Amino acid sequence: DVKVTQSSRYLVKRTGEKVFLECVQDMDHENMFWYRQDPGLGLRLIYFSYDVKMKEKGDIPEGYSVSREKKERFSLILESASTNQTSMYLCASSFLQGVYEQYFGPGTRLTVT
Amino acid sequence: QQQVKQSPQSLIVQKGGISIINCAYENTAFDYFPWYQQFPGKGPALLIAIRPDVSEKKEGRFTISFNKSAKQFSLHIMDSQPGDSATYFCAAKLTGGGNKLTFGTGTQLKVEL
Numbered sequence: 126d127v128k129v130t131q132s133s134r135y136l137v138k139r140t141g142e143k144v145f146l147e148c149v150q151d152m153d154h155e156n157m158f159w160y161r162q163d164p165g166l167g168l169r170l171i172y173f174s175y176d177v178k179m180k181e182k183g184d185i186p187e188g189y190s191v192s193r194e195k196k197e198r199f200s201l202i203l204e205s206a207s208t209n210q211t212s213m214y215l216c217a218s219s220f221l222q223g224v225y226e227q228y229f230g231p232g233t234r235l236t237v238t
Numbered sequence: 239q240q241q242v243k244q245s246p247q248s249l250i251v252q253k254g255g256i257s258i259i260n261c262a263y264e265n266t267a268f269d270y271f272p273w274y275q276q277f278p279g280k281g282p283a284l285l286i287a288i289r290p291d292v293s294e295k296k297e298g299r300f301t302i303s304f305n306k307s308a309k310q311f312s313l314h315i316m317d318s319q320p321g322d323s324a325t326y327f328c329a330a331k332l333t334g335g336g337n338k339l340t341f342g343t344g345t346q347l348k349v350e351l
Contacts, residue, residue, distance in 0.1 A: 129281070156336065156337050158338075160341075165247065165343060165344075166343060167244070167327060167341045167342055167343035167344045168282070168327060168341040168344075169341075170338065170339075170340075173336075173338060175336055183338075215281055215282070217281070219337045220337065221336065221337065222336070222337065225270050225272070225287070225331060225337050225339075226272070226284045226287075227284070227337070227339060228283075229274075229281030229282050229283065230281050231279065231280055231281050232280075232281055
């Protein structure tokens with residue numbers, strides 16, 4: 126079974142803190158994605174990566190950065206957390222091409238106070 | 239700019255009834271249309287998917303109907319069960335888009351006894 130794990134299920138941080146969300150996949154997938162999920166807005170892509178050290182902006186990259194130093198690991202970084210970044214964050218992975226299915230982790234509920 | 243419009247936002251269906259969720263898109267360069275199912279506390283998981291060269295795909299009680307000329311596709315859940323209660327997302331992939339998906343806003347389905 127494909128497994129995508131996220132470092133925390135729940136996280137509470139203060140405004141201005143630097144926040145790291147980590148994601149690990151065990152299927153040797155080339156692609157990894159970070160989404161945020163908000164009620165009524167669906168899943169919005171923040172960043173994705175198709176290879177180690179490669180990254181591309183998604184639809185809402187402002188206020189976020191990412192790091193991919195190893196193929197299995199993709200980190201989302203909030204340089205200075207703000208209250209409008211309170212959300213559910215979902216990581217996913219997939220093969221680069223051929224099989225299009227994305228496999229999702231369970232999500233991290235981040236609250237910024 | 240939302241490229242995949244999903245409706246309704248929420249849906250209540252009686253056990254044994256048919257649940258129908260609709261999605262519409264504008265970009266004719268989309269070439270793969272999956273539906274994801276998400277249970278509370280879990281990440282989304284692929285339910286069923288279709289390519290635009292077919293008009294219908296059925297897997298058990300779940301059917302995707304695809305209308306290329308109208309740029310619409312829908313998910314039908316026959317004989318809906320309480321265990322189908324979940325949030326459903328339609329999505330679309332651009333040709334050559336490297337497996338990047340654009341998601342709809344989601345439909346919260348509740349199947350009542």
